Structure formats: structure tokens, C-alpha cells
Amino acid sequence: GQQLNQSPQSMFIQEGEDVSMNCTSSSIFNTWLWYKQDPGEGPVLLIALYKAGELTSNGRLTAQFGITRKDSFLNISASIPSDVGIYFCAGRRGGSQGNLIFGKGTKLSVKP
Amino acid sequence: EAGVAQSPRYKIIEKRQSVAFWCNPISGHATLYWYQQILGQGPKLLIQFQNNGVVDDSQLPKDRFSAERLKGVDSTLKIQPAKLEDSAVYLCASTSGGETQYFGPGTRLLVL
Numbered sequence: 001g002q003q004l005n006q007s008p009q010s011m012f013i014q015e016g017e018d019v020s021m022n023c024t025s026s027s028i029f030n031t032w033l034w035y036k037q038d039p040g041e042g043p044v045l046l047i048a049l050y051k052a053g054e055l056t057s058n059g060r061l062t063a064q065f066g067i068t069r070k071d072s073f074l075n076i077s078a079s080i081p082s083d084v085g086i087y088f089c090a091g092r093r094g095g096s097q098g099n100l101i102f103g104k105g106t107k108l109s110v111k112p
Numbered sequence: 113e114a115g116v117a118q119s120p121r122y123k124i125i126e127k128r129q130s131v132a133f134w135c136n137p138i139s140g141h142a143t144l145y146w147y148q149q150i151l152g153q154g155p156k157l158l159i160q161f162q163n164n165g166v167v168d169d170s171q172l173p174k175d176r177f178s179a180e181r182l183k184g185v186d187s188t189l190k191i192q193p194a195k196l197e198d199s200a201v202y203l204c205a206s207t208s209g210g211e212t213q214y215f216g217p218g219t220r221l222l223v224l
Contacts, residue, residue, distance in 0.1 A: 040218075100155075102156070104153050105152075105154055
């Protein structure tokens with residue numbers, strides 16, 4: 001089935017540092033989404049991107065929809081301990097009700 | 113507003129046994145999804161309902177998995193008989209038609 005390649009798989013950073021993660025696909029998507037999942041909980045939507053080249057921010061989070069429509073990245077600035085969790089990218093080809101394809105996740109751990 | 117409710121939160125069964133999971137979506141949400149999340153992976157869509165009709169069940173292993181949403185509100189997902197590889201978190205999500213899928217906390221299934 002369709003695969004999204006998400007990297008890095010995991011990362012440790014110092015509090016206050018910036019962090020970047022990205023997602024690539026062999027296929028084109030119409031929508032890119034970024035989710036965060038805390039232990040024992042379901043994923044929560046952070047940012048949604050709808051147009052190639054779009055750059056969107058949500059507080060300390062910034063995400064971009066790649067020009068080729070086959071990739072996306074997420075940046076977190078000035079990380080804090082509560083940023084710990086697993087971040088997933090997800091792509092969608094169709095409309096808002098279409099099937100989401102998720103990446104394998106990037107596990108973020110912050111050293112206080 | 114109450115979130116997506118799922119029960120049970122945890123279930124341990126032996127292989128070849130049957131198991132059922134229940135989901136109560138956010139009130140008024142017409143679209144309901146069941147996902148399977150294997151440890152270390154992102155969620156994978158099993159089935160999507162629009163009201164009480166199936167929109168997409170292409171990735172549902174129909175020889176052992178079944179799901180229903182008879183009145184267009186609550187939904188149940190059943191596995192019969194379970195295999196070892198069915199050990200995973202089963203997530204339910206709902207949406208009113210917008211971009212955001214609201215996920216429940218999931219049911220953690222361990223098949224021994």
C-alpha cells in the first residue's frame with residue numbers, strides 16, 4: 001500500500017532548541033496534515049495544508065506543503081517539555097472526507 | 113462538548129477468540145472512522161462510515177473483521193477469530209464534514 005516516509009524516526013533535543021521533521025511520498029497529495037499523539041491518547045490535529053508551497057503556523061509550529069506536492073515538513077521552535085510525543089504526518093488525495101495515509105511517526109523527546 | 117468515547121480501553125484475549133470494540137462519536141458527527149495502529153506505526157484506516165452507510169472498507173480484512181453503525185451514531189468493530197497480528201490500538205475518529213478528525217483514546221488489544 002501507499003507509504004509515507006517520515007524522518008527522523010526519533011530525536012532528542014535540549015529544551016529551547018528548534019526541531020525539524022519531514023515527510024516524503026512517491027505520490028502526489030492534495031492535503032498534508034500534521035498530528036501529535038500523546039501516550040494513551042488518540043492523535044490531535046496540529047496543522048493542515050491545502051496548497052503546494054503553503055506555509056502555515058500554529059504558535060511555535062510551522063509547516064509547509066512542498067512544491068512538488070510529494071513532501072511536507074514541520075518545524076517546532078523553542079521546544080519545551082510538553083512538546084514530547086509522537087508527531088505524524090498524513091496525506092490525503094481526495095476531498096476533506098477522503099482516506100488519510102499516515103507516516104510512521106517521529107518520536108520527540110526533550111531533555112529538561 | 114464531549115469527545116469521542118471508546119470502550120473498553122484495554123482488552124487481552126487468546127488467539128481464535130472474538131472481541132468487540134465500541135465507539136460513540138461526537139454528537140452530530142456524520143462521518144466515523146475506525147483505524148488500526150500497530151506499535152511503532154501510524155494509524156491505518158480500516159473502515160469509514162457516512163451516517164449508517166459504508167464509504168470505504170477497502171482495507172478491512174473482511175474474513176475476520178466486521179463493523180456496523182446501524183443507527184448512524186454508535187459503532188462497533190468486531191474481530192472473529194482474532195490472530196496474534198491483530199494486537200494493536202484500535203482508534204475511532206469522527207468528523208462533521210470539516211478537515212479535523214477527532215480521535216478517541218483508543219482500545220488497546222493484546223492477543224496472546
